[in-house]
Amino acid sequence: MDTKDLAYFRKLLEDLKLETLKELEEDQEIDATKNHLPDDNDVASVQYEQAFKIRMAERNRKYLKKIDKAISKIDNGTYGICEECDNEISFDRLKARPVATVCIECKIELEKEEKSAN
Ligand SMILES: [Zn+2]
Incomplete structure (x- = not known):
């Protein structure tokens, strides 16, 4: 892969990383503002929502690792x-x-x- 393509993918990966980090941060912010206890009707949906968020956060963390790995591959010349x-x-x-x-x-x-x- 030539340097032009590598620069293109580095930019792509860095943008993805920022996006993923932002998503993770936003999830944490939402959790921090949700300190009130939900009423009974809300419990199931809140639990569902949180389980969903935990899964998303896990997915994002795994994705971040993959992004970092890809960037380090660009650095050591094995990307692609x-x-x-x-x-x-x-x-x-x-x-x-x-x-x-x-x-x-x-x-x-x-x-x-x-x-x-x-
Ligand atoms: Zn193969």
Whole structure:
């Protein structure tokens, strides 16, 4: 991958990181303002909402790790190279999923393995 493409993906990843961090912060702010006890009718929906938020926050934290990993790959020159087969991951795939660490062929194979393991 040339330096122009790398700069493009670095910017993309940094924007994603800021966005994800902002989402995490906003979730925490909402929780902090919700210190009042809900009435009975609200309990179920509040519990549902919080479970949903916890899942989202977990997802965002995992995503942040992937973003950081991708940025460090740009730094050490391995960004865009499939971790499974060492081929280049296609530009379109990276554009759609900048944190991808395997090419689409390997992704399909890995998913097949996952399915057969279950
Ligand atoms: Zn591959």
